[in-house]
Amino acid sequence: MQFTAIHRGLGLEPQPLTWTLIEQAVDAGLPEQADLDWKGKRHEHKGPVWKDELAKDVAAMANSGGGIIVVGVSEDKPTSKAVGFDEPVQWNDLDARKYREVIYNNTHPPVSDVTFDNLVDREGSVLVITIAPSLDAPHLLISKNIDFRAPFRDGTLTQWMKERQLAAAYRSRFADRGDFTARLHGLYDEVAGSSHADSRVTFVAVAAPETARPSSLGRITGAKATYIFQNAHLLQNTLFPFHDRSSPLLDKGASLERARRGFRRQTARYDREDGAHSRYRSAQASVHDNGAVSLAWTLGGIVSNTEPHEVTSVLVEVAVGSFLAVLASAARALGMTGSYELRVGLAWEGSDPITIHGPGELDAPEPYAPTAADDFYPAPVHTIPIKAFVPVDISIDAMADDDTLWGAASELALDCVAQGGVDTLEALRTELR
Template structure:
């Protein structure tokens, strides 16, 4: 369900954003506010040189808001529905592109929806941003627009200064929270005996700390398992296959998905957490795996590249599933391999032809530098696949392995075609 500035203006509870809500707003003559902007027509040409970048940046700098095209206004109050024509996939792609290319820093995560048919409107939900101030450049000049009630004005120097300070403070707090989450996830793992992949993700804009039901937790877990197999092959030790399907444990503002691999399968041990603020954590044993059809057992400091891939694809699928359920887009991600034994970490390439690891490692490392990245959990399937592929590739490249063998090749972007 949605709770948009339109819902708030109408005094409505969270519900789906519908054409009927827009009709009600016109009937009541709802006025523009600092987070709700009526536009009669949708611009169709030269969006980068129109007011579109300024309107988006102003909403982002304000803390998020909603721009609705297809509503005429008088004295800032909605008076009439006006049909928006010629708005399709290409126009939406161009609009999103303007938010990225004509604004600095870019504004990601626009939620664009078409409402109604005759008349038809386009609603653009601009998310809150921690990257302000967002600037608009015109030739050699720049400015930072912001909503002031129903008007868009330009920020003064001290406002810009305060917003930069807020950005840097938030970045510091976010880094500290990520470090704490990573350290917490490492704790209790037998890193003195074998290598563990530790992966954590935190929304760039944490949501309301709302408890997730056990039913939602299980739904997310199943959704992540299905997603992982759309991005990768089933072969290899996928951590999600060894997390509970039915009995998550409650934790401190989180659900814990406990390990189910025991006894002779303990080499597949894995644990995951879904926090109520949208954060995700995964710990998966990598060292000491059984490798290939020959049944060798690697030592605790020996890791096969296929195991890294399986863990990364499962982790990011869990991030995407949590993001979908909780309404999060941008995530900060950290993936590392931890081992405290007095020995070098060895990464072995997996050869799918021989169904086993090669005889010698591609790399021997005294330590593994965590891979840091940002992913958009709300991206299209193709875009998210590309992001996932890049993170996994970075992880195995550090181990001296050039190619992924479990994760399917990422689809080409429009710029590459």
């Protein structure tokens, strides 16, 4: 769902931005705002300087809390009011790629959270460029004509930041980034603290969006969260070749499915003993009202003949894949854009160091004893006891495609298991993709 200056100006509830809403805004003569810019024609109409103009308009929005640029709507210059539609805006994937390249190459740090929507009707078409608020502001414009100046929206005008404004913007960036990181780490500690890490090694993962889901959209309903968890299981089966392996989403008949309201979040959980192996199995996942997601799953001692401080690398891989499936399902269902920051790790409060067993290590009945005639000597497994696991941090696009999700899962899983001396993956190895 969307809530833009057009929704606000028309007095509407959050809803998808459509041609009809643009038409209503034009009929109402809606004026430009700090977060709404009318453009009659595409930026190429400006001639040789069009790339500078595009980068400046986008950076100004990003530096001013985000907003939308609507191309194809004419304005009355003295009043900045929308007065009609210009010629239809033709748009395709090649255009979007070109615009992204221009924005990336002409802003520093690059403005990356930009989306393009071509709204088409039999009466015509417009292009809506949506720019999200940025934790990396201020973004400077860099080009042959303008070097290292920061634009911003001053009401309906685009101005250049003065030295004092730049200094304040940088202070805000560092403070906001520090606050965001502190909140992410705090969420990780909260999830770890509410898990069973005091009795078994537990996989813990959290992800928070850099641009939070607006509070104006209200709380996430139980039905929406239940759909997210159900769809996550389908995504896991599509994205990752785990097949019949136990996972936090579906473990020996227990499943993360039905969500219930918690503190600013919806949470699904299960908690039970597995009578067949006398192994304690527990998992919980949450979708937070601000768009964040979290997951915890007990891994220690799940496999027969292992202790609470012992885990297998393949189950760590499965846990990472399941978490990314939950994240992707939530981002797509909630319409989240921009980047997510992730923190993933193994929580354990016991005195024994965490032990991670590599692929096949527990399956081999006896170690292989090579003879002098053998040309190949299998490398021994060197397990590294982990006295203090270091959580792994990574960034990922909320709307990442399947290949990107696979790559992120592999990277996260390998960074986790490598701390225990495991340097190969099993469930997420490249040839399975």
